[in-house]
Amino acid sequence: MKSFLTILLPILLTSFITIPSPVNAWGAEAHKTIGQIAQNFLKPDIARKVAALFQDKSFGGQLPLASLWADEVKHRRGPFGVWSAPLHFLDTLDDPGRSCSVDMERDCPDAKCVVGAIANYTTQLDCANGYDKFTRDIALRFLAHFFGDITQPLHVCGREKGGNEVIITFDGQRENLHAIWDTQMVEKRLQDFESDFVQYSDFLTKNIQNGEYTSESKDWVSCNNSPNSTTLCPLTWAIDTNAINCPFVWDTVDKNPNIDLGGGYYSDAVPIIDKQIAKGGYRLGVFLNLILSKSC
Numbered sequence: 001m002k003s004f005l006t007i008l009l010p011i012l013l014t015s016f017i018t019i020p021s022p023v024n025a026w027g028a029e030a031h032k033t034i035g036q037i038a039q040n041f042l043k044p045d046i047a048r049k050v051a052a053l054f055q056d057k058s059f060g061g062q063l064p065l066a067s068l069w070a071d072e073v074k075h076r077r078g079p080f081g082v083w084s085a086p087l088h089f090l091d092t093l094d095d096p097g098r099s100c101s102v103d104m105e106r107d108c109p110d111a112k113c114v115v116g117a118i119a120n121y122t123t124q125l126d127c128a129n130g131y132d133k134f135t136r137d138i139a140l141r142f143l144a145h146f147f148g149d150i151t152q153p154l155h156v157c158g159r160e161k162g163g164n165e166v167i168i169t170f171d172g173q174r175e176n177l178h179a180i181w182d183t184q185m186v187e188k189r190l191q192d193f194e195s196d197f198v199q200y201s202d203f204l205t206k207n208i209q210n211g212e213y214t215s216e217s218k219d220w221v222s223c224n225n226s227p228n229s230t231t232l233c234p235l236t237w238a239i240d241t242n243a244i245n246c247p248f249v250w251d252t253v254d255k256n257p258n259i260d261l262g263g264g265y266y267s268d269a270v271p272i273i274d275k276q277i278a279k280g281g282y283r284l285g286v287f288l289n290l291i292l293s294k295s296c
């Protein structure tokens with residue numbers, strides 16, 4: 001008869017492997033939605049270039065699943081592990097609730113943050129710069145993820161580790177503030193779309209093409225017109241996202257720390273979450289159409 005451990009050990013190991021990481025990025029659903037919106041905006045020839053770059057066939061040649069890769073490797077050993085974790089956010093040394101700001105010299109002097117990373121991997125993806133196919137594949141995977149992270153308010157906020165250290169109540173469960181922005185609020189919103197990220201993406205895509213966001217969506221990508229867009233754009237986007245922390249993200253939590261955030265706070269957050277996800281997806285699509293349009 002097999003010993004107890006021989007039976008139990010594989011079960012234990014599997015459960016360890018599947019435990020979600022406590023330090024987050026927009027959860028998987030938000031990233032897939034952002035990837036799908038971008039995919040909806042890719043020109044056909046650009047979509048073919050994207051598919052050709054991905055060596056990992058499990059992505060199906062598309063952005064939604066590729067966008068999850070950066071979170072999968074982040075805590076693993078290997079060439080893209082641990083060191084890449086700080087590239088998912090920008091810990092601002094501002095004072096959200098009272099004053100919000102992003103200052104690259106103060107907050108990210110070595111460029112090892114989401115702003116520096118987007119600039120870095122944009123350069124690597126651009127075929128004019130002569131990087132090999134493997135480097136460009138990895139750059140595209142990182143960009144598909146970081147274009148998402150940079151729109152999550154608590155990824156551009158240093159206060160209490162981007163809210164990771166702030167325990168609140170959401171729909172009766174104790175959670176940290178960062179996690180509900182990454183995951184719980186997005187998953188609750190998805191229930192309005194049969195928990196299907198493709199339906200949610202299509203809803204947001206329509207609002208960009210011909211709806212609520214159409215006129216302002218031009219501003220979401222206007223930095224692209226700068227000759228310096230590689231560095232200017234991610235900084236512009238970080239400043240835009242950081243401002244949501246003042247006062248929305250923190251106000252209720254500061255004034256009424258014991259309230260359940262699954263009620264009025266969630267309802268007020270929905271239009272913000274929708275718009276941030278729409279911005280991430282639209283920018284990624286427009287940017288890839290530009291960067292990958294060259295024939296080198």
Ligand SMILES: *[C@@H]1O[C@H](CO)[C@@H](O)[C@H](O)[C@H]1NC(C)=O
Binds near residue numbers: 111117
């Ligand atoms: C730029 O990319 C390279 C290759 O992945 C990496 O070693 C470096 O740390 C990156 N720098 C930033 C600021 O993202």
Ligand SMILES: *[C@@H]1O[C@H](CO)[C@@H](O)[C@H](O)[C@H]1NC(C)=O
Binds near residue numbers: 228231232
């Ligand atoms: C380009 O970006 C760099 C780095 O952010 C900045 O120092 C420089 O002033 C910018 N140049 C222009 C022409 O905007």
